Amino acid sequence: MASCSGDSRSGSVDVKILKRKNAPGNRSDVGWEHGYEVEGGDSRTRKVRCKYCDKEISGGIYRFKHHLAGTRKDTGACLKVPKNVKKDMLDVLVKSSERTEEKKKGFGTRDEESDGDDEEVLRRKNMVTKRRSINSLFRRCKSTQHTITQMFKKDSREEEEEVSREIARFFYTSGIPLSCVKNPVFEKMCELIGKCGPSFIPPSYHEIGEKYLKKEIKHTMELLEKHKAQWKKTGCSILCDGWTNKRQRSIRNFLVNSNEGTIFLSSVDASGILESAEKVFEMLDEAVDKVGEENVVQVITENTTNYKLAGGMLMEKRKSLWWTPCAAHCIELMLEDFGKNFKVHHETIRKGKKITAFIYSRTLLIDMLKQFTEGRDLIRPGVTQFATAYLTLGCLNELKGELMAMFSSQTWKNSEYAGLKDAKDVENVVFNCRFWQNITICIKAAYPLLDVRRLVDLEEKPAMGFIYEEMNRCKEKIQNNFNNVKESYETIWEIIDARWESQLLKPLHVTVYFLNPQFHHGPNLKAGFEVKKGLYDCLSRMVPDLKESCKIDLQIDEFKAADGLFGSEFAQRAWDTETPVDWWKSYGNGCPELQRFAIRILSLSCGSSGLKHNWRIFDTVHAKRRNNLRQKRMNNLVFVMYNLKLEDKQARNQLELDDLSSDDEWITASQADGGS
Numbered sequence: 001m002a003s004c005s006g007d008s009r010s011g012s013v014d015v016k017i018l019k020r021k022n023a024p025g026n027r028s029d030v031g032w033e034h035g036y037e038v039e040g041g042d043s044r045t046r047k048v049r050c051k052y053c054d055k056e057i058s059g060g061i062y063r064f065k066h067h068l069a070g071t072r073k074d075t076g077a078c079l080k081v082p083k084n085v086k087k088d089m090l091d092v093l094v095k096s097s098e099r100t101e102e103k104k105k106g107f108g109t110r111d112e113e114s115d116g117d118d119e120e121v122l123r124r125k126n127m128v129t130k131r132r133s134i135n136s137l138f139r140r141c142k143s144t145q146h147t148i149t150q151m152f153k154k155d156s157r158e159e160e161e162e163v164s165r166e167i168a169r170f171f172y173t174s175g176i177p178l179s180c181v182k183n184p185v186f187e188k189m190c191e192l193i194g195k196c197g198p199s200f201i202p203p204s205y206h207e208i209g210e211k212y213l214k215k216e217i218k219h220t221m222e223l224l225e226k227h228k229a230q231w232k233k234t235g236c237s238i239l240c241d242g243w244t245n246k247r248q249r250s251i252r253n254f255l256v257n258s259n260e261g262t263i264f265l266s267s268v269d270a271s272g273i274l275e276s277a278e279k280v281f282e283m284l285d286e287a288v289d290k291v292g293e294e295n296v297v298q299v300i301t302e303n304t305t306n307y308k309l310a311g312g313m314l315m316e317k318r319k320s321l322w323w324t325p326c327a328a329h330c331i332e333l334m335l336e337d338f339g340k341n342f343k344v345h346h347e348t349i350r351k352g353k354k355i356t357a358f359i360y361s362r363t364l365l366i367d368m369l370k371q372f373t374e375g376r377d378l379i380r381p382g383v384t385q386f387a388t389a390y391l392t393l394g395c396l397n398e399l400k401g402e403l404m405a406m407f408s409s410q411t412w413k414n415s416e417y418a419g420l421k422d423a424k425d426v427e428n429v430v431f432n433c434r435f436w437q438n439i440t441i442c443i444k445a446a447y448p449l450l451d452v453r454r455l456v457d458l459e460e461k462p463a464m465g466f467i468y469e470e471m472n473r474c475k476e477k478i479q480n481n482f483n484n485v486k487e488s489y490e491t492i493w494e495i496i497d498a499r500w501e502s503q504l505l506k507p508l509h510v511t512v513y514f515l516n517p518q519f520h521h522g523p524n525l526k527a528g529f530e531v532k533k534g535l536y537d538c539l540s541r542m543v544p545d546l547k548e549s550c551k552i553d554l555q556i557d558e559f560k561a562a563d564g565l566f567g568s569e570f571a572q573r574a575w576d577t578e579t580p581v582d583w584w585k586s587y588g589n590g591c592p593e594l595q596r597f598a599i600r601i602l603s604l605s606c607g608s609s610g611l612k613h614n615w616r617i618f619d620t621v622h623a624k625r626r627n628n629l630r631q632k633r634m635n636n637l638v639f640v641m642y643n644l645k646l647e648d649k650q651a652r653n654q655l656e657l658d659d660l661s662s663d664d665e666w667i668t669a670s671q672a673d674g675g676s
Contacts, residue, residue: 085197217639268283296318328607335446345445355426378399465512521572
């Protein structure tokens with residue numbers, strides 16, 4: 001009997017072992033999701049290799065879960081396990097402890113009511129004895145679970161601090177602009193790295209430069225398909241803009257603007273090219289070939305002599321497109337002419353720089369300034385040098401009272417800087433009434449131009465249909481600012497006209513003015529000889545087919561008379577509420593040829609430097625340390641960088657004070673101005 005009983009027990013035990021989730025071959029235990037069994041050893045001594053730290057843990061899956069949970073029970077804690085896994089393992093162990101306690105209590109009741117099977121009772125008691133030490137551990141874990149959670153939170157804060165410091169070190173040692181942290185892609189990148197956990201292996205140099213760059217190029221090309229489709233429908237403008245870096249390399253960037261938005265086409269190292277009008281022409285002509293001549297309505301460039309000559313050559317070869325100078329660049333030249341021709345502008349800007357450079361080159365004075373201005377800055381960065389100059393003069397004027405209060409305060413008088421010679425010079429400027437009067441004179445002349453400059457840079461709607469009228473309004477505002485005193489505004493007008501009439505004003509500008517329903521049907525339409533000549537010059541160049549151009553000429557009469565849909569109540573209400581392009585799409589169907597022509601030119605941009613402050617980020621691609629890259633890879637990098645930045649509007653942050661270079665003349669005092 002005993003033998004049979006023993007066989008029976010043996011069989012029973014074997015069945016239980018096969019059903020255990022930790023038995024060899026059975027991987028239902030949650031711990032196996034995070035480790036691998038090492039070959040060799042029995043069920044008690046087999047080892048498990050951790051996925052995270054690659055350490056081999058003896059004692060099977062039981063000790064391995066303690067390794068992951070960090071309880072340090074008969075094994076060391078994993079230092080690389082993700083926080084969520086660590087917490088899950090601790091919860092598993094605590095719940096297991098609770099179940100064991102419940103089974104122990106239940107076993108005592110059943111033991112008293114047993115039928116006297118001493119061997120079965122003994123087996124169960126042995127099981128309880130073996131688990132007693134485990135239960136004790138789990139009870140301790142359960143009673144101190146809140147404390148352990150707090151400890152994890154503390155460890156988490158320390159880990160996050162260490163990670164943040166390492167990210168900062170990466171920026172410092174790589175020379176990456178600190179403003180890059182404002183890029184939404186940076187935040188998304190950090191989030192995804194955190195989700196991957198310690199098992200994440202960063203991409204190699206080769207993978208970033210080849211594998212993933214190719215994937216991003218493919219992704220970017222897919223994004224651009226909708227733009228290319230729009231080029232065929234409404235035409236586009238090629239924008240040529242760029243900058244000269246500190247190594248005197250002239251980088252020229254080509255973009256394509258249409259109703260769909262702006263995309264980056266290519267980047268060219270134009271060093272040695274810009275001196276020759278013929279080479280500039282070849283560079284522009286190549287860009288037209290890339291986009292397709294049939295899609296290009298205009299090419300916009302700077303207004304320097306060689307670009308003007310190259311533009312003439314381009315129009316001679318490409319009979320249906322226009323070369324036009326950048327309106328933003330022309331306005332910048334007008335502001336520069338103010339400083340050259342008016343002593344009051346030159347001297348006022350110089351004195352304004354003296355104030356800002358003295359304060360911003362000393363940390364303690366910046367803190368003092370913020371106390372008096374409630375955190376406002378004296379410098380208001382613009383996209384270009386002269387825009388910054390006049391915007392900052394306006395900001396100084398707004399904070400005039402705060403500046404006077406600061407330099408009159410006891411805090412200033414007790415500061416270590418109050419006795420400096422430069423400080424006395426700055427004080428004299430701040431308390432000079434004539435200086436503040438001159439600032440008013442400067443901004444009266446410059447601010448109307450800056451309003452036009454902002455219109456040109458505006459991406460939400462094409463500015464071409466508004467530039468002609470806005471320049472006329474600009475001159476009227478200047479006249480009003482000087483109380484219609486001709487002696488005060490006449491010279492300013494002459495400077496503006498010299499750039500506008502001889503350099504910027506083209507047939508395209510007057511044609512879009514004429515076809516803009518907001519102005520054409522308004523009370524102040526100026527449709528004189530200049531406008532009508534520009535209209536027909538534009539028509540004859542862009543529509544060489546005589547039959548189609550005659551149709552458009554007849555349809556223009558219908559537009560002028562507001563016949564058909566043009567004169568409907570809905571169309572009249574929409575003159576001021578819809579963009580000119582949308583208006584023509586809605587109400588120009590009765591004149592399809594004129595509609596197509598109007599939409600094609602009203603969709604145009606009139607500036608090429610609306611995103612000029614972003615060029616500096618490409619200096620890292622064109623810098624000398626990247627000269628070992630193939631030219632193709634360099635162009636690919638810029639292609640991806642710019643187009644992804646354009647696609648994500650959040651990434652195009654407004655220029656802030658932190659974005660100014662450290663040697664900006666409004667921040668760093670120059671020797672000529674007595675800076676120290």
